[in-house]
Amino acid sequence: MAKTRRRGSFADRVITIVKRIPKGTVATYGQVAALAGSPRSARMVGWVLRHAHSSVPWQRVINREGRISIIHEVLTAQTQAALLKKENIAVAEYDGAFWVNLDEYIWKPRQTSKNIQ
DNA sequence: ATAATGACATGTT
DNA sequence: TAACATGCCATTA
Numbered sequence: 261m262a263k264t265r266r267r268g269s270f271a272d273r274v275i276t277i278v279k280r281i282p283k284g285t286v287a288t289y290g291q292v293a294a295l296a297g298s299p300r301s302a303r304m305v306g307w308v309l310r311h312a313h314s315s316v317p318w319q320r321v322i323n324r325e326g327r328i329s330i331i332h333e334v335l336t337a338q339t340q341a342a343l344l345k346k347e348n349i350a351v352a353e354y355d356g357a358f359w360v361n362l363d364e365y366i367w368k369p370r371q372t373s374k375n376i377q
Numbered sequence: 378a379t380a381a382t383g384a385c386a387t388g389t390t
Numbered sequence: 391t392a393a394c395a396t397g398c399c400a401t402t403a
Contacts, residue, residue, distance in 0.1 A: 270399090270400095271400090288385085288386085289384080289385050289386075290385065290386050290387085293385080293386085293398090298398075298399085299386085299398095300385090300386070300387085300397055300398045300399090301385090301386095301397095301398050301399065302385035302386055302398080303383060303384090303385050303386085303397095303398065303399070303400090304383095304385090304398075304399060304400065305384085305385075306383070306384040306385060307383070307384080307399085307400065307401080308400095309384065310383090310384055318384085321384080322384090323384080323385060323386085324385070324386060324387090325391060326391080327391070328384085329384050329385075330384045331383095331384065332384075335384090337384090340384095354391070355391070357391085359391070
């Protein structure tokens, strides 16, 4: 079971980073991947979160379009949307999917005055 | 060992 | 909040 987890691996770093995402903000898979040291490994972030322990605030991680990309029978996108709303994050439904305004809620790990991008 | 798949990102068209 | 191709890397068949 837990054999996929290796100490000090990319997966463990992802977990650590996701736990650092402040309540009321969201982060993208690519952002987490970059902080974990592999900017192009966003897919691994998704894989790790799917298998992550329930104490990890996985609901704060969404894709770069601001859309909830979860496909899961129990933990649906609708479930995630409800969790985000509880954190005072606005979630809109459009075209059968749930969307978050990234410009508004994106997590900025560095609080410098520089503009990102 | 090879190929296909996946809770994605980025660049090109 | 376009559509498609390519990169990334662990898991599965």
